[in-house]
Amino acid sequence: MKSEIHEFGKMIDGILSGLDGITAEDVDIEGKSIRYYRGSFWTQKQRQGNSLHEISYRACFKPQLPDFFIRKLTDKNSTVFDPFNGRGTTVVQSAILGRKSVGIDVNPISEVLTLPRIDIPKIDEIFERLDSISVDKQETADIDLGMFFHEKTISEILSLKNYLVERYESRKEDNIDKWIRMVSTSRLTGHSSGFFSVYSLPPNQAASKEDQLRINEKLKQKPEYRDTKKIIKKKTNSLLRDVNQPGIRARINSTGLHSKVTTFDCTKASLLVNPETIDLTVTSPPFLDVVQYAKDNWLRCWFNGIDVDKVEKNIFTTSNVESWLKFIETVFKELYIITKKGGHVAFEVGEVRKGRINLDEYILKKGIVTGFEVVCVFINDHIFTKTSNIWGVKNSKLGTNSNRIILMRKA
Ligand SMILES: C[S@@+](CC[C@H](N)C(=O)[O-])C[C@H]1O[C@@H](n2cnc3c(N)ncnc32)[C@H](O)[C@@H]1O
Structure with missing residues (x-):
């Protein structure tokens, strides 16, 4: 040297x-x-x-x-x-x-996760919008997600997904919707009750359906109901913890x-x-x-209507x-x-x-x-x-x- x-x-x-x-x-x-x-x-x-x-x-x-x-x-x-x-x-x-x-x-998940954090809506606007999204209890998924979520949670996730699709397709999607999309996307699966799913891999790494079945068997667990709106509000509060100061x-x-x-x-x-x-x-x-x-983003892609094979x-x-x-x-x-x-x-x-x-x-x-x-x-x-x-x-x-x-x- x-x-x-x-x-x-x-x-x-x-x-x-x-x-x-x-x-x-x-x-x-x-x-x-x-x-x-x-x-x-x-x-x-x-x-x-x-x-x-x-x-x-x-x-x-x-x-x-x-x-x-x-x-x-x-x-x-x-x-x-x-x-x-x-x-x-x-x-x-x-x-x-x-x-x-x-x-x-x-x-495309990158855009979903980034944009709302440089165009941040007000907290009360987010909560009000979230409360206005109605949940259709009859909603059933096009794929089997029962190994991750309770059936009541699935109806809520699908209602959110459909609401966001409708807003996007009718060109009404604004920064409040994008915020809700981002937080929902990030809360789909994880390893605590702060996520929509039963205990799974860390949130940046969706397990495959087969792996999740194995995790459930190993841990003798089955998905319990999770209040998705409550989780989104909690995560919103914590994300905005350092952003709420004036200016x-x-x-x-x-x-x-x-x-x-x-x-x-x-x-x-x-x-x-x-x-x-x-x-x-x-x-x-x-x-x-x-x-x-x-592969790690397959469930996030599904929620956002993104073709994961194309991304791959x-x-x-x-x-x-x-x-x-x-x-x-x-x-x-x-x-x-x-x-x-x-x-x-x-x-x-x-x-x-x-x-x-x-x-x-x-x-x-x-x-x-x-x-x-x-x-x-x-x-x-x-x-x-x-x-x-x-x-x-x-x-x-x-x-x-x-x-x-x-x-x-x-x-
Ligand atoms: C190590 S990660 C970057 C993580 C980032 N620094 C962060 O803090 O989140 C690498 C990223 O490169 C992206 N990527 C792979 N090939 C790419 C390409 N040809 N053009 C743009 N992005 C690409 C992947 O989708 C992935 O998000």
Whole structure:
């Protein structure tokens, strides 16, 4: 390892100011000295995320991650981008900080989960609308959902689903309906009485019908009635816990008005986003062979009338490093086109295959090939309490986790 005066020294000093215990190491990658910083950049306890983020989605990142880069690398006139929007962590955090943004994802559930949180209705409007939705007790589902829900709960879910379809098709759907859609979607299945279902997998990971039958048998459980409107109201209150202070909702909504969230393939991002208009991208790609976004979202797709097979075809998944890197290169080419000169990309790399593959090095090279300069790599370490749920048995122990983020810049 060699230590050199780094060309981005001054800028990095600014990024690291106020942080303790950060270590640095220079790694030689193909003749280039790349500085790796390691420490706790954004996971200190005092930096809790806003309650508005509390919607689960597979492989989402903590809001503290985009928060860190948005604060350090943008100002109120900047535009932030996430090509792999997921639950919308980057977009929502941008709105909280008063930065407009663009978020795209091929999974339409991403849009469902993100849009209402940058165009937030008032609580009493949500409750009033919810109370006005009538429940048709005769409703029966087109698929068997009896392993997840009590029959009375199914009637309520179907009434909500039909109401939302009707509002959408008659072009009457407003931000209040979208809020109800988002909260219902996020409450379908989970592992507490705060969800519509009997005990199931965590909410970002719908069990298949067969798996749910096995869970029910193992836990000797059967679905009990859940009051869906009560659950939606409770979740609404908790999501809006940090948003109700005067001014916050207004700031988020006025920023949201100038932001864009849509279902789109990021390998064609430059068809949607104008060249050289993005100041900062904060993102994490679909990781190698670990997450099946479409399968995990089948019930959420059903509720929203989305064809899960179509989604599956569009979402990029592979366990082959070569084709994954080719995909990343295509995305970087698009990012290069739409990034302003002097703009940045903070790209989170998953730790896959127990560290056997050094993805950051491969990605760094792809960044350089597409024209970006590599500023540095951040390795954020944090200690957490790991809870593994194995068929209902909770096992809490301390664990460590680390995110690797490559910071690149367009000269
Ligand atoms: C790791 S997740 C992103 C999570 C996000 N950072 C969050 O906090 O929720 C990766 C996302 O990439 C999306 N995706 C996969 N292929 C895509 C493509 N070609 N274009 C856009 N999004 C894609 C998946 O649907 C998934 O939502």
